[in-house]
Amino acid sequence: MKYKKKIHKLFLIGILLTLKFPAFGLTDDTDQPVIITSDKQSLDILNHTNTYIDNVMIKQGSIKITASKVVVIRPxxxxxxxxxxxxxxxxTFYQMQDNGKPLKGHSEKLRYTFSDKLLVLTGNAYLDQLDSHIKADRITYLIPQKKMHAFSSKGKPVYSVILPSQLTNQAPKNSAQKDSP
Known part of the structure; x- marks a missing residue:
């Protein structure tokens, strides 16, 4: 029983040490506690790997991520x-930004590397802020430089809808006029 308590404590510490999500949203999101729920969780202490499977929900401040599986590795x-x-x-993911605008998106795969602060969405990648959005096979976002790149397969376009009113931080005139692919 004492061994199980120690493993459980190490598991919780591992979660807190390994997860700090991208800082493209509210400034204090990454200072908030990380709450993870899933149907199954496992910890490989020797390989510094946490795995969360089925109905995974990760919350940290305004960040909310849902997935089928999440693997966190600390080499x-x-x-x-x-x-x-x-x-x-x-x-799927959702985050409120400092400017008060929600950022949400989805993809089939997500990878975030702490050393580069690089977020990569692949497979039906989609980002949405109010009525502006971008859809591509792969979207990369280099967080410190706030640089995003979108790529699609040969012969398939990257699709973007940008509302000028959102570029100037004004409310859209008519958000009911939403364009979609």
């Missing part, structure tokens, strides 16, 4: 080298 136990891989049909 050699170094939290700065943490890699988060998420899988879903789709994996």
């Amino acid at each position: 050699n136990g170094d939290p700065q080298k943490t890699v988060v891989d998420g899988f879903g049909d789709p994996i």
Whole structure:
């Protein structure tokens, strides 16, 4: 019983040390506690790997991620080298940004590398902010530089809808006029 309590405590510490999600939303989101629920969870202490399977929900501040499976790896136990891989049909995420605009999206796979602060969405990747959105096979977002790139397969376009009123932080004139592919 004492061994199980120790493993449980290590598991919780591992979660807190390995997860700090991207800082493209509210400034204090990454200072909030990480809450993870799933049907199954496992910890491989020797390989510094946490795995969450089925009905995975991760919440941290305004961040909410849902997935079928999430694997968190800390190579050699170094939290700065943490890699988060998420899988879903789709994996979804939501975050409120400092400017008060919600950012939401989905993809089949998500990868976040702490060392590069790079978020990569692959497979039916989609980002949406109010009525502006982008859809591609793969979207990368380099968080510190706030640089996004979208890519699609040969012969398939990247699709974007951008409302000028959102670029100037004004409310859209008519959000009912939503364009979709």
